[in-house]
Amino acid sequence: MxxxxxxxxxxxxxxxxxxxxxxxxxxxxxxxxxxxxxxxxxxxxxxxxxxxxxxxxxxxxxxxxxxxxxxxxxxxxxxxxxxxxxxxxxxxxxxxxxxxxxxxxxxxxxxxxxxxxxxxHQRRSSATMLFLKQFIEAGNLGDIVGIQCSAIYAKPDSYFDIDWHRTTGPLLINAIHDVDDLHYLTGMRVKRLYAAARNSIRGGEVEDSASIVFEYAEGPTCTYFVSDGVPGPWGYDLAAEEMHFINCRPGENSLRVFGTKGSFGLPNMDFYRYGPGQYGWTEPLLKTHYEVGRPDPATATLEHFGDLIDGVELVPRCSGEEGLATLKVVQAILKSAESRSVVELDAD
Missing domain, CATH: 3.40.50.720 (NAD(P)-binding Rossmann-like Domain)
Structure with missing residues (x-):
């Protein structure tokens, strides 16, 4: 070939x-x-x-x-x-x-x-994301009840030497990844959200932190915090050990999915549940850790693109429509933060 x-x-x-x-x-x-x-x-x-x-x-x-x-x-x-x-x-x-x-x-x-x-959206080619997506689809978590997610980074001063990094905040640069992750992993769509954004760290013209509550059309809720000016290991790119130019801090989770049968932490890949015939806090909570590969998701995305060109694969992992659905949610977050009001979305 x-x-x-x-x-x-x-x-x-x-x-x-x-x-x-x-x-x-x-x-x-x-x-x-x-x-x-x-x-x-x-x-x-x-x-x-x-x-x-x-x-x-x-x-x-x-x-x-x-x-x-x-x-x-x-x-x-x-x-x-x-x-x-x-x-x-x-x-x-x-x-x-x-x-x-x-x-x-x-x-x-x-x-x-x-x-x-x-x-x-390269995380759709991440081995950790692909594993959890299949894990959820197999019913291992039961019905999803709620999600906690964070994207916490301390970007160096040199990062802001680029003009558009000063005029575009972490909602469009970082949160858009996490919103797409949630779409991809769960297949759910946001119906309603409320966002509170601040620029109290650097005092710039765009946000440097934000908290958001999502309500999904399918019923679950999600709480999400993002900041690009806070030291901490609770961001996917820091914890996943996939992006080699970042000084990683493995062992922490940036995403927790809570279901009626158990809960899962990503990217640490730990599943918590009770044993057969057991339930409740008086019973031992079982933990299963899964090891998956950590290939560079950006490289894997380019390989997927090659598969599409060669006809090995026919369906893009992130289509234009899926990219638009993610953009709509982030635009709604920005609107909510500016208006300080709840924003409704068309979740069809």
Whole structure:
């Protein structure tokens, strides 16, 4: 089978995908697009032709697929440009877009062109997430009653040297991952939510912490806290040992799912339950620990994209519609935080 000719547009968020493609015998990194010293350094490191204008790249290079890792507001024009030259496989970095309107236009454009659209919510390719999803679907937890989730990180000062990191808070950067995790793991959709956001840590123009209560159409509730300015190990990326550029602190959970038959902590992978014929706090609570692999989920997402291009898999792990559903929830969180009111969502 011939190597998949791939281009990566955007070498800030897209540098990881470019490096993974260059390191894989399955892909031929045909070209990259980006501007500035970082883009020049990544292109030189990988020996890939660099275009400052992604439109010129798309019109000049024959491709099997494209990774779009540009700023969110540029996703729609880049998708249209790729479709216009006949590209049929697109991996678009999360979130799918800045607005629901742009997201809908991206989805419709890909549908009309008969193109495969994969949204880069990479945790859907995490071994821990895949395990828990199957564990829940098998009925091991019984009926889900509630969920606790957190995304707690202390981002270094240098992180905020990038302009858009100062104008986009952890709700759109971090919480969007966790909202998508909950959609993926449970299959449930948020019906109602209330959010309280603060910027008391750095005093910036966007939030640096927020607490949210979700009510799901199927009945369960979820409490969620996110911050990018708090030391602590209770964020998935810190605890899961999957992202190698982060100084990990394994052994803690960022997500707890509570069911009528038992409870599960992730990513520590512990299941708590009572034995047959036993129930209640006077009985011994049993713990089962599961060991699963910890492959890099971003790398696994690119491999999944390759499977879609080669026809090995036919269904994207995160479709455009699923990416839009996640975006709608995060936009509702932002609306609730600003208005200090409960927001209702269409959970269909």
């Amino acid at each position: 011939e190597a998949i000719r791939l281009a990566v547009l955007g070498l800030n968020q897209g540098a990881k995908a470019a490096r993974d493609a260059a390191a894989s015998e399955r892909f031929d990194l045909a070209a990259v697009a980006g501007m500035g010293p970082q883009a020049q350094a990544v292109a030189a490191e990988l020996g890939a032709p660099l275009y400052e204008d992604y439109q010129e790249l798309l019109e000049s290079v024959v491709l099997d697929g494209v990774v779009i890792a540009l700023p969110n507001g540029l996703h729609l024009p880049a998708v249209k440009a790729a479709l216009a030259v006949g590209i049929k496989h697109l991996l678009v970095e999360k979130p799918i877009a800045d607005t629901e309107e742009d997201a809908r236009m991206i989805i419709d454009a890909c549908d009309q062109a008969g193109a495969t659209l994969l949204i880069g």
